[in-house]
Amino acid sequence: MVHAEPVADLARRLATALEAHGVTTLVEVLPDAEAAKTIDVAAHLWGMLGRAGFTRGDVVVAVGGGAVTDLGGFVAATWLRGVPLINVPTTLLGMVDAAVGGKTGINTAEGKNLVGSFHPPAGVLCDLDVLATLPRADLAAGLAEVVKGGFIGDPVILDLVEADPAAALDPHGEVVRELVERKIAVKAAVVTTDLHESSLREILNYGHTFAHAVEQVEGYRWRHGDAVALGMVYVAELARITGRLDAETVERHRAILRSLGLPTSYEPGRFDELLAVMGRDKKTRGSTLRFVVLDAVGSPSRLVGPELDQLRQAYDAVTQTPA
Structure with a gap:
């Protein structure tokens, strides 16, 4: 053990x-x-x-x-x-x-x-009882992965969080139980079809290409869920810039994640570092970056080989304006 x-x-x-x-x-x-x-x-x-x-x-x-x-x-x-x-x-x-x-x-x-x-x-x-021992920030970080499941496969998850973010953060409540069950069901359905990530399973990496890059350049001081929250906003912006996703759904990402106290913006000036790490992502083929994006809520797909300027525009969209 x-x-x-x-x-x-x-x-x-x-x-x-x-x-x-x-x-x-x-x-x-x-x-x-x-x-x-x-x-x-x-x-x-x-x-x-x-x-x-x-x-x-x-x-x-x-x-x-x-x-x-x-x-x-x-x-x-x-x-x-x-x-x-x-x-x-x-x-x-x-x-x-x-x-x-x-x-x-x-x-x-x-x-x-x-x-x-x-x-x-x-x-x-x-055992959901152990969640009561977690700090609120850790619960929120876990909910980032739950929200991801909502965007890629089960929109009811998003409805539940939007209806009552506080209930989603209550480890003793029934909303958390339903959120856990729904997110596991999303993942189980995908994994049963594609265990070895040869095709469909890649959708579970929604937001993760940018998230893993942030984690590495930050020396793994960020919670994984916090990085995933930011990664989802980045890739939503990238999908908007490339004409795949509407602006309203991008803002829905921000609103839901902010309601849970999760980060939706990052510091400027680190694009080159992040780009280098994203180039080593598991989904990359040769020198071609590949991202999981949304065409709509519940409709994930792939974006292959976005232009460097598009990647930079998405980064600019998630960076904070210096004071």
């Missing part, structure tokens, strides 16, 4: 429950957040599994947020060419995105999640 320090108490209780049922449990604490997703941490865990005699009859259990389930899944996918994985996500972001769908990965100096494997979990346990 792997976990980050903030959820140590939950991990200990799970380990104790497993031990009470006769399951031998090896527990390891990971660095928090993206610091866990490195080759050094993965190699450390491989060493632990080897010394423990871990076989294909054993199970990796990942308890924590998206970084923990990404890393735990990668270790499970690569040890003995694949051992079972059970994810126990403890953040909203993990529940609706990272822990489901079977994508695992670690980061390198060149970018986020560039090394990874597709390895569907044997099971995912989502």
Whole structure:
């Protein structure tokens, strides 16, 4: 069982429950957040599994947020060419995105999640009660991925958030439960059709090309969901500039995300840095950038090879005007 320090108490209780049922449990604490997703941490865990005699009859259990389930899944996918994985996500972001769908990965100096494997979990346990322990900012960051699901596949998600943003941020309410269920359903429908991201699954990366670039140039100090919120606004502006999306839907992005306290603008002067990172995005083919865009709400498609000036115009549209 792997976990980050903030959820140590939950991990200990799970380990104790497993031990009470006769399951031998090896527990390891990971660095928090993206610091866990490195080759050094993965190699450390491989060493632990080897010394423990871990076989294909054993199970990796990942308890924590998206970084923990990404890393735990990668270790499970690569040890003995694949051992079972059970994810126990403890953040909203993990529940609706990272822990489901079977994508695992670690980061390198060149970018986020560039090394990874597709390895569907044997099971995912989502206990909504743990959301009550999260800071409001972390709940909002998780809702960015939920909103993404609304824009690409289930517009009812957007209606629910617009009707009552406060309810969407209430971990004890029924709205959160419905939002989680709807977002997981969107992802499950896509992943069932395209596990290995050969075609349809790319739509789940809506907003992520710019988001991953922001995360890297910011040294992974941004929450993933915050970066995704900004990334969705950027790509919505790009779709507008290229004649794919109407201005009203672009503004709907901003309004919904702002209502949840999520960022919708960025600082000027960093376009060249971001462009270099976007060039290493997984969707890029050769030197041609490819983006997931919307033609309308619920109608995602691809934008291949936008012009440099269009990319810059979209950046200008999301940058703050200096004071």
